[in-house]
Amino acid sequence: MFEIHNCAPQFIQQLINGVALGGLYALIALGYTMVYGIIELINFAHGDVYTLGSFISLSILGLIPLATISNPTVLGLIALAVIILAALLCGIIGVLIERLAYRRLRNAPRLAPLITAIGVSLILENIMQIWKGNSEVSFPQFLPDHWHQIGGVRFDDRSLMVVVVSLVCMILLNFFVFHTKLGKAMRATAQDRDAAQLMGINVNSTIAWTFFIGSALAGVAGFISGMYYGTTFFLNGYQAGLKAFTAAVLGGIGNITGAMLGGFVIGIIETMTSGCISDQWSEVAVFAILILTLVFRPSGLLGQQLPEKV
Amino acid sequence: MLRNIGAPRTASAALLVLAFALAGCSGSGSGSNATSNGTAGASAGGNAAGGTVIKIGADLPISGADASDGVPTKLGVELAIIDANKQNLVPGFTLQTDILDDAVNGVHNPSQGAKNVQSFASDDAVLGIVGPFNSNVAKAEIPLTNSLGIALISPATTNPDLTKGPKALELRTTNPQTITFFRVCATDDIQGPVGADYAYNDRHLRKAYLIDDNETYGRGVADAWGAQFISDGGTVLSHDHITKGQQDFHALLTRAAGAAPDVVFYGGVTANGGGLIRKQMSESGIGNVAYFGADGVRNDQFLTDAGATADNVYATVAAVNASTIPAAKQFLTDYQTQFNQPVGSYSAAGYTAAMVLIKAIGLASKADGGKMPTRAEVLSQLRSIKSFQSIMGPFAFDANGDTTNKIISIWGAQKDKWVFLTQRKFAAK
Structure with missing residues (x-):
């Protein structure tokens, strides 16, 4: 039942597992936190956009005769192209969801968009169930897999890819938000929508861009999770979305750096609990830490980036 | 901040209703494709002359990942109905299957199983049920069949506590001494x-x-x-x-x-x-x-x-490999011709479970002078079968409802x- 295993010899190995899982959570958490930051909506459909990303990648890969290609460079380029395509398509879907379901409700009582988000989530889940069926769908393992051994620690290209891709996305996002004009518009809109509008910022398009970027990151996460686990399932987004949302809250919802930190913290806690105690305790640990953090730091680890009230 | 709460209200109300409607759908939607009259998913087979319809319920996981077990088992049941009608095993009656899925969102679900049993029980034409596939589903269904007095014959549940020992008695709360749950596989x-x-x-x-x-x-x-x-x-x-x-x-x-x-x-x-x-x-x-x-x-x-x-x-x-048994040769050929699909671990068990149920129905009807038997009569016939010549070999049910033919492949x-x-x-x- 509750026994502590000696997990010291595998500490680094488990850390790698945790960082890979955390990278996925962080990528999804970014979408939650960006949307919340700008319109204070918990976009429950976001987890399903992540699953949609893996389904879209799967369909694109199905069009490519992968078995006939053996050149690793070409395969790598194909992977890159599929990531970009999946990100674009998910981004567009995110924008459509915002346009069709949320925009009209932007000034409605908070409950209305929240329930709408749950509705959109169910719509997406049911569409995916009809599309690919309700059992695990296998994801082609087309990239050559190499194992690396450093000391007693071994890891493969797949986990390396998850970590690298998520870090690259986060660096790009950070650059975008803090060093571009559109990023500045986003931060301004998040701080005070009305004032931003008065300053000549197109609030509607800024919010649409926020949805685009958040959903595109979920699309990337969808592709790399498919590559990492080798399968995908129409309900995966529910569980992953819940964890990623927790990560966003843990880091301080609305805070981009917080979401990344939260993602890695949740991934590592979950893996370490599974590795050192038992799988059954991993969720208990994740949510216990969330509650404890919120008790002592109600606005999350790094704090919310809320409009500064003077 | 000032909020405009005028115009979007109707839209939000409409969406709310939509969202709840969808939530309701997904809760029960993927579970079963049954209709109230029980004809959806039914497959009448054979060429036996009409007459009153007797239904064999089948509760199996036939969607999602479990379908790769559930569907071949279901096909076994369907083949049994076809054969039984051809051989006119219950004279004066046409047999039909009524198949319900107990998988929700792609995984077998005990409460869906329980709902399915209730829906079978409310149809007077259903004289017995083949199923379920999974032990936790059986755990939810046995108390129901025990109080409703309807036979449940599982082709594949293997947990011993379903039939034996104090835990089995806890499942048979209403009539502890009455066996309504049988199985044709080992444990x-x-x-x-x-x-x-x-x-x-x-x-x-x-x-x-x-x-x-x-x-x-x-x-x-x-x-x-x-x-x-x-x-x-x-x-x-x-x-x-x-x-x-x-x-x-x-x-x-x-x-x-x-x-x-x-x-x-x-x-x-x-x-x-x-x-x-x-x-x-x-x-x-x-x-x-x-x-x-x-x-x-x-x-x-x-x-x-x-x-x-x-x-x-x-x-x-927990069942014999049918291809090692000469008696199953015809079954395997027919299965191939009829469905052109691979035989699953429990296809022969599905066939056997349906066949033994049909045998009991036939005996009960004969004892009644060709009338439609009651569920209780079918149950008592099942308990008293001495040796049933099945395609998995001859067997009977022991005092707990388990098969006497225990083979592990x-x-x-x-x-x-x-x-x-x-x-x-x-x-x-």
């Missing part, structure tokens, strides 16, 4: 030990790491396997339980790798991660370690999920197919 108190013996004696494995899916079936079979493995002289390094809906087993398997097992036993079904665990074993550095499972993983979905790692994998099935996975290795027969206790 995990045999299946587990046979697998463990095979691992220890035939594969010479000594250090086992046990993982189960924390369901009635998975936990039970893992306990039984582990206990026998220890009494054979082997070591059980650890016994872990996974949680439902998980996809990432790297942490658990990395820990398992640290314990250096030479066999990993997984007690559970493919839908809960059986194939993914095999796949992630190789990513966690124990890809060359043998994998043992039981009937929950001996299906095509496991091969799909595990892909190239479906090798050095062994699984037991052992299978090995070879990437894209399951290969029969051997089987063992047990005397009825």
Whole structure:
């Protein structure tokens, strides 16, 4: 039942597992936190956009005769192209969801968009169930897999890819938000929508861009999770979305750096609990830490980036 | 901030209604495709002359990952109905199947199973039910069939506590002494030990790491396997339980790798991660370690999920391999002609369960002078069958409702197919 295993010899190995899982959570958490930051909506459909990303990648890969290609460079380029395509398509879907379901409700009582988000989530889940069926769908393992051994620690290209891709996305996002004009518009809109509008910022398009970027990151996460686990399932987004949302809250919802930190913290806690105690305790640990953090730091680890009230 | 709450209100109200409607749909929607008159999914077969319809209910998981077990079993039941109508086994009546799915969102679901039993019970034409496939579903259904007085014959549930001992009595709350649940397969108190013996004696494995899916079936079979493995002289390094809906087993398997097992036993079904665990074993550095499972993983979905790692994998099935029995030859040919689909672990069991039920219905009707028998009469005929000549061999039901024909077959996975290795027969206790 509750026994502590000696997990010291595998500490680094488990850390790698945790960082890979955390990278996925962080990528999804970014979408939650960006949307919340700008319109204070918990976009429950976001987890399903992540699953949609893996389904879209799967369909694109199905069009490519992968078995006939053996050149690793070409395969790598194909992977890159599929990531970009999946990100674009998910981004567009995110924008459509915002346009069709949320925009009209932007000034409605908070409950209305929240329930709408749950509705959109169910719509997406049911569409995916009809599309690919309700059992695990296998994801082609087309990239050559190499194992690396450093000391007693071994890891493969797949986990390396998850970590690298998520870090690259986060660096790009950070650059975008803090060093571009559109990023500045986003931060301004998040701080005070009305004032931003008065300053000549197109609030509607800024919010649409926020949805685009958040959903595109979920699309990337969808592709790399498919590559990492080798399968995908129409309900995966529910569980992953819940964890990623927790990560966003843990880091301080609305805070981009917080979401990344939260993602890695949740991934590592979950893996370490599974590795050192038992799988059954991993969720208990994740949510216990969330509650404890919120008790002592109600606005999350790094704090919310809320409009500064003077 | 000032909020404009005028215009969008109607829109939001409409969306709210829509969202709730959808929530309602997804709650019960994927579960079953039954209609109130029970004709959806029914397949009347054969060419027997009309007359009153008698229905055989079938409750099996026929969507999602469980479908790779449930559908071949269902086809077995359908073939039985076709044959029974052809041979006119219940003179004056036409037999029909009424098939309900107990999988919700792709995984077998006890409350859906219970709902299905209630829906069968409310249809007077249903005289007995074949099913379910999974032990936790049976646990939810047995109390119902016990109080409703309708026969439930399972082709595949193997948890011993469903029929034997104090836990079985807890399930038969309404009429503790009345048996309404029967099964035509062997149980995990045999299946587990046979697998463990095979691992220890035939594969010479000594250090086992046990993982189960924390369901009635998975936990039970893992306990039984582990206990026998220890009494054979082997070591059980650890016994872990996974949680439902998980996809990432790297942490658990990395820990398992640290314990250096030479066999990993997984007690559970493919839908809960059986194939993914095999796949992630190789990513966690124990890809060359043998994998043992039981009937929950001996299906095509496991091969799909595990892909190239479906090798050095062994699984037991609590039923005979039909192709080793001469009496099943016709069944296998007919199954192929009729459906042109692969035979599953429990296709023959599905056929047998339906056939023994039809036999009881036939006897009860005959005793009634050709009238439509009651459910109680069918039950009493089932209990008093002495020796039923089935395609799995002759059997009867013992005092607990278990089959007297106990055979465990052992299978090995070879990437894209399951290969029969051997089987063992047990005397009825």
